[in-house]
Amino acid sequence: MKFETQLIHCGNSLDQATGAVSIPIYRASTFKQTELGGNPKWEYGRTGNPTRLALEKLISDLEGGVAGFAFASGSAAIHTVFSLFSAGDHLVIGSDVYGGTFRLVDKVLKRFGLEFTVVNMQDLAAVRAAIKDKTVGIYFETPTNPLLELADIKQIAQIGKEHGVKIIVDNTFATPYNQQPLRLGADIVVHSATKYLGGHSDVVAGLAVTNDATVAEDLAFLQNSLGNVLGPDDSWLVQRGIKTLGARMRLHHENTSAIVDFLTQHPKVKRVLYPGLKTSPNYWLATTQMTGFGAMVSFELVSGADVKAFIESLEVITLAESLGGIESLIEVPAIMTHGSIPRKIRLTNGISDELIRLSVGIEAKEDLLADLKQALAHS
Numbered sequence: 001m002k003f004e005t006q007l008i009h010c011g012n013s014l015d016q017a018t019g020a021v022s023i024p025i026y027r028a029s030t031f032k033q034t035e036l037g038g039n040p041k042w043e044y045g046r047t048g049n050p051t052r053l054a055l056e057k058l059i060s061d062l063e064g065g066v067a068g069f070a071f072a073s074g075s076a077a078i079h080t081v082f083s084l085f086s087a088g089d090h091l092v093i094g095s096d097v098y099g100g101t102f103r104l105v106d107k108v109l110k111r112f113g114l115e116f117t118v119v120n121m122q123d124l125a126a127v128r129a130a131i132k133d134k135t136v137g138i139y140f141e142t143p144t145n146p147l148l149e150l151a152d153i154k155q156i157a158q159i160g161k162e163h164g165v166k167i168i169v170d171n172t173f174a175t176p177y178n179q180q181p182l183r184l185g186a187d188i189v190v191h192s193a194t195k196y197l198g199g200h201s202d203v204v205a206g207l208a209v210t211n212d213a214t215v216a217e218d219l220a221f222l223q224n225s226l227g228n229v230l231g232p233d234d235s236w237l238v239q240r241g242i243k244t245l246g247a248r249m250r251l252h253h254e255n256t257s258a259i260v261d262f263l264t265q266h267p268k269v270k271r272v273l274y275p276g277l278k279t280s281p282n283y284w285l286a287t288t289q290m291t292g293f294g295a296m297v298s299f300e301l302v303s304g305a306d307v308k309a310f311i312e313s314l315e316v317i318t319l320a321e322s323l324g325g326i327e328s329l330i331e332v333p334a335i336m337t338h339g340s341i342p343r344k345i346r347l348t349n350g351i352s353d354e355l356i357r358l359s360v361g362i363e364a365k366e367d368l369l370a371d372l373k374q375a376l377a378h379s
Contacts, residue, residue, distance in 0.1 A: 072206065099338035
């Protein structure tokens, strides 16, 4: 079955009780039990909900896992995965991670005794050297946010297997449409489903998938114990969004290709970061690890250009945090999404004050190109 067909028909695509082709929203906090002390399929909304289960089965099928889990946000999914580990455990983490993940690690998880070593995931020797006797996991994004660097999932997974550590990949930017980390050797995949999977900027959600049955049992326990589950209404929205992911990604890719061509040739653009550029150091890995290059682009203007004037002159493209929606969104990571990272660390990791991140939407590409052109004229 082709992937775009799987998007529509995998998981619980039909309601077994009624035959409805769209899973109903089961707004129920508790369920009737027919036997005292029995083992009911449904008992309490935090433990399980039919609408949420449909989404969890769908993402599990799409990522090639044995179980999926839906959470109230991407950060909640990441926090729950890190909760698999205990005080004194050590993890290796990518240097170019989302600012919210850095904040979670630096301000929360370290307080509970987890230890972290930050590494450039493109440097496999550094990844290997960072592993200690008490290392239990390696966590990274690919492509990264916002520098769009790629990490070699197969190679890092091999290092993980040699040392008996779990490989955790944030697949938000690529989506399973373009990349499926579990099939490349990872143990756990996480998503901010707020982004491409939901796809319409109307829901906040997170997902985690594993291909390890023991890890699945532990995640199920943590999901129920921590209680940071996704509600049925939001579960329905994400599932609906996933069904149109294929159609949306084709337009995202078409628009992004046109915009990258435009930006690379514009005299006011200093550099463009995109794994689909043949001049990118990530291009070869992108062609072997991914089936598409995605719709995120980062770029810098030339010295002396007015970033603020450029951003505020845009008329179609919206200044906003988040990404992956049908509308094009633009932001400056140093001020917005990565503002929680200390400037010295941010600059060391390559996130300059001038860096601009663009999430390319599915508007008519002619309108997007015209908007960029007129805004650059004001910069």
